[in-house]
Amino acid sequence: MINVFPWLRHLPGDMFGAKRYIQCHHDLDAMFSDPFIMQKTKEYEEGGDALDNFISAYVHERRRKEQNGETTSMDGGHLRRLLGNLFIAGSETTATTMLWFMLYMLHYPHIQEKIFAELEEKVGYNRRPTMQDKPRLPYLNAVIMETQRRASIAPFSLSRLCTADVTLQGYVIPRGTRVVTNLDSVLLDEVTWGDPFNFRPERFLDQYGGLLHPEEFVPFSMGRRVCLGESLAKMELFLFLAALVQRFRLLPSESGQPPPQRAQFGVTCPPEPFKLKFIERVDKS
Ligand code: HEM
Structure with a gap:
């Protein structure tokens, strides 16, 4: 509000x-x-x-x-505000996406195991995944994309002010109007995705297992004011989550009872706080 x-x-x-x-x-x-x-x-x-x-x-x-x-x-105040913005835009969003990923892994253990199998085959255990591995791990990429789509963590993007009078599809938007984009309307659109409320990473894979990039996948918004940190965020999500699944099996803290998939509503929408277990996959002793 x-x-x-x-x-x-x-x-x-x-x-x-x-x-x-x-x-x-x-x-x-x-x-x-x-x-x-x-x-x-x-x-x-x-x-x-x-x-x-x-x-x-x-x-x-x-x-x-x-x-x-x-x-x-x-001036000093401006610099301080810029740093605050970068801090929030750059950490809150990525951390929230990671939380949703972990929550989905508790709900869909077969997806978690499929990511692990891909990592085991393409990277192994003896080294951490790097950005060079990214193109070789389409299934993990698809799960990250499906997490961003399904969780839609910034449903109202950032609000913007119109700098000039604009006519868009017959609607007049006067200069100075605050414009709020609804990314949910794209990321969860039934016509585009068919079953938008299902968590189904395969929607981002073609018949040969290659990664698809539908133009309706817009968690970072689009256009001139698209998220400044998009490439950094994609890199962070990939490196952190690949290393996480390579090393740990994620389980609900109460066996067989994954926490509810409920969002807290805000500028970004993280899941309600939940507990989980990290079980180390490879015994290094
Ligand atoms: C998963 C992670 C992220 C998501 C989902 C996300 C999403 C978004 C969205 C939806 C916008 C609004 C774009 C618009 O108004 O059309 C935005 C703007 C922005 N983001 Fe991100 N973001 C993420 C990570 C980051 C990171 C890591 C940084 C920086 C280190 C960052 C910095 C910014 C900045 C500075 C803007 C404002 C850009 C402008 O006004 O031109 N974001 N982001």
Whole structure:
């Protein structure tokens, strides 16, 4: 609600949790962003730091603009907000997708075993999977894609403001309108997927077992403002989940009783908290 109607945060009390959320942001700044900003700015100013990180690059660009007398909105507060956005956009989303993957593995043990069989054949046990293995593991890729589709963790994407009057399929959208995209309407569309509510990774595989990339697969949204971290997220999901299934069998904490597949509704939708067991697959002793 707050994401769509930000003015609700001014209501007395904290009915929508906005004040708690803002406090979390401040805590995150104090614990994480501020110490990093100080350290990296100092390193940059002492000339010992190459432009190999976001903060140094930001400080460098800000100084350049100031020295050239250009007007700029770049300042400490802006940098802090950018880091906060990257932190949330980059960690919350990927972690939530991984949680759903683990939950689905508890519900569909035969899928988990099929991923393991593919890993066993193509990678073995003696080394961790790498990005070079990705094209050779279509079934795992299909399960990750099906997780992203079925869980649809960012159902309302990010809301955007229209910068100009637009007419779209006969509808006039005036400048300044807040536009909320409904990714669920694509990811869970019955006409496109046939059985959208079933967890069926095979929908992303062709008859030869090759990976399909339907254009309706849009968990990262699409167009000019498509997720900035799409490639990084895909890499993280693949490396983490491949290594996880290679090493552990995931089981419900109560035998035969996987936790419910219920989402907590928010800007991202993680599953309700659940417990599970990680059983190491290979005894290294
Ligand atoms: C599974 C993981 C992820 C999912 C499902 C996801 C999804 C999305 C979606 C739906 C949007 C909105 C795009 C739009 O408005 O049309 C978005 C934007 C964005 N994402 Fe992600 N994201 C993920 C991971 C990441 C990562 C790892 C990063 C960065 C390290 C990241 C950074 C961003 C940023 C900065 C934007 C705003 C882009 C802009 O305004 O132009 N995301 N993401």
